[in-house]
Amino acid sequence: GENxxxxxxxxxxxxxxxxxxxxxxxxxxxxxFPWYKQELGKRPQLIIDxxxxxxxKKDQRIAVTLNKTAKHFSLHITETQPEDSAVxxxxxFEGNLIFGKGTKLSVKP
Amino acid sequence: NAGVTQTxxxxxxxxxxxxxxxxxxxxNHNSMYWYRQDPGMxxxxxxxxxxxxxxxxxxxxxxxxxxxxxxxxxxxRLESAAPSQTSVYFCASNPGLAAGRExxxxxxxxxxxx
Numbered sequence: 001g002e003n004x005x006x007x008x009x010x011x012x013x014x015x016x017x018x019x020x021x022x023x024x025x026x027x028x029x030x031x032x033f034p035w036y037k038q039e040l041g042k043r044p045q046l047i048i049d050x051x052x053x054x055x056x057k058k059d060q061r062i063a064v065t066l067n068k069t070a071k072h073f074s075l076h077i078t079e080t081q082p083e084d085s086a087v088x089x090x091x092x093f094e095g096n097l098i099f100g101k102g103t104k105l106s107v108k109p
Numbered sequence: 110n111a112g113v114t115q116t117x118x119x120x121x122x123x124x125x126x127x128x129x130x131x132x133x134x135x136x137n138h139n140s141m142y143w144y145r146q147d148p149g150m151x152x153x154x155x156x157x158x159x160x161x162x163x164x165x166x167x168x169x170x171x172x173x174x175x176x177x178x179x180x181x182x183x184x185x186r187l188e189s190a191a192p193s194q195t196s197v198y199f200c201a202s203n204p205g206l207a208a209g210r211e212x213x214x215x216x217x218x219x220x221x222x223x
Contacts, residue, residue: 009149034211043199043214044152089151096142096167097212101151 002027004092006100014108019080021103023090024072032093033066033073038102039086047088048075080107111135113215115200121221122190130185130218132200139205141183142167142212143175145196152199158183159205190222 003026013019025033034049050057050064050073057064061080066073077084085107090100113134122128134141143155154167158177172194174186183202187194200215 006151043216045214046211049211096154096157098154098168099152101149 002030002092002094002098004090004098004100006090006103008103009101010104010106012106012108013080015080015082017080019077019084019105019107021075021088021090021105022072023074023092023100024070025092025098026071027092027094028068028071030092030094033064034091034093034097035064035075036089036091036099037086038089044089077105080105082107082109113200113202113213115198115215115218117218118216119219121223122187123223124191126190127186127188128190129187130198130200130220131182132184132215133182134200134202134213135181136202136204136213137180138202138213139180140203141177142201143173143183143185144199144201145169145194146199146217147196155185155198190220192222194220195222196220 006023031052035047036044037047038044048062048064050066061078063076087102087104089102091097116131139160142157144152146152153169155173156175158164161180164175176184198218201212203210203212
């Protein structure tokens with residue numbers, strides 16, 4: 001079955017810096033890769049997603065890249081702000097969504 | 110639209126007690142899911158229902174049962190609660206099993222088993 005590894009588990013950056021979170025997946029049949037943001041005590045919410053026929057997708061300060069050959073995908077947040085502080089989860093779809101274990105991002109003012 | 114709703118928000122059980130977590134969605138979605146979230150473990154799929162009338166096991170089904178009561182409602186039952194089931198439980202739904210469909214999560218139920 002699918003296995004998703006996510007790194008790092010914690011990430012601390014200064015406001016205005018960039019943050020990068022990386023995920024690898026095991027099943028080459030996976031074809032959809034969403035990223036969820038979960039604020040403390042709240043539900044996960046989709047922030048961006050990418051399909052296997054696309055290499056990169058951008059939405060304002062957030063971008064996701066996908067390397068199908070290497071089976072890894074990454075979330076890039078530029079010009080980080082304190083409100084970006086949260087836990088971020090990657091996931092890969094192969095029949096069902098399989099989630100990574102999460103990255104706790106802290107943005108220091 | 111309320112989206113995905115869950116009851117209760119919090120629950121404390123004693124070992125061996127039973128309870129049912131309720132989930133409902135008003136988005137006319139076909140697929141519904143139950144996840145548990147433990148610190149450092151991400152979201153793990155317990156059971157899912159691809160469409161009304163069907164249910165299937167996910168990654169961690171032991172100790173749980175589910176019922177897809179109708180298209181709107183999907184309940185999760187703990188027959189004999191154990192401390193290992195202390196967790197935050199999220200229900201989710203999406204339009205169907207096909208790739209590229211956003212999953213919408215409920216607010217979660219925080220369950221403690223003593």
